[in-house]
């Protein structure tokens with residue numbers, strides 16, 4: 001035994017000798033573990049990174065939710081990863097060193113999403129991903145409007161008794177009728193009043209056929225039209241209307257009244273002041289009526305701010 005102890009003592013000098021003296025058996029650990037320093041405060045903040053959906057600082061999506069994932073690291077250890085959206089909402093990620101967030105709610109426009117990693121000492125590191133939610137463009141409107149002329153007729157042709165015509169009708173569209181326009185192949189055009197219920201007053205007619213097209217427009221630029229052929233055939237035949245003078249000192253002149261319907265029937269009465277004369281010439285260009293139309297004529301006496309009752313009317317079929 002003595003020889004064995006001597007050999008060991010020779011191989012491992014002072015420390016082993018001391019251990020033997022203290023009655024302790026030497027171990028490998030006692031020889032290799034370095035001295036441990038007293039603990040010091042951790043002042044190193046974690047580092048956090050986003051890898052999904054991007055490692056860039058900005059991202060665009062048309063979705064209203066977002067899945068995020070990334071990593072975090074720290075000199076000691078990451079204890080939590082949390083998130084906050086400057087547009088509202090916050091929470092904890094799943095995981096720490098490798099973390100993820102599912103179905104984070106996004107608002108329209110810009111969302112600054114800050115991911116924060118924390119360590120046990122309370123140090124934190126953060127990164128921000130700015131997510132822009134772009135609203136998806138609406139599908140293009142390819143549905144054309146509808147339009148119909150309902151007056152003076154819903155048919156394809158109309159013979160106008162006068163040199164102007166009023167049109168009205170209806171229009172519709174899936175997204176809305178923005179405008180109704182009109183044009184005559186005889187050179188005049190304009191915009192109608194109204195949209196789904198529209199009207200056009202006093203379109204000037206030329207002699208012969210006037211093809212008037214009305215067009216409904218929608219916001220996408222789709223158009224649809226309807227047309228009406230309006231025939232106007234004025235004649236230049238003249239009438240001479242004569243009447244007897246009234247023996248009344250108050251009478252200073254006469255008025256010729258004429259109409260394409262009987263007086264008092266609602267037909268528009270036209271008036272020509274003829275002064276102190278007992279006749280006037282009327283032709284159908286002035287009347288603006290078509291052949292075959294019955295025209296009614298009557299005369300009143302005027303003076304001193306008064307007008308007499310209408311004479312007995314006479315009528316004539318224009319030929």
Ligand SMILES: [Ca+2]
Nearest residue numbers: 044075076119
């Ligand atoms: Ca740390």
Ligand SMILES: [Ca+2]
Nearest residue numbers: 143174175218
């Ligand atoms: Ca449409």
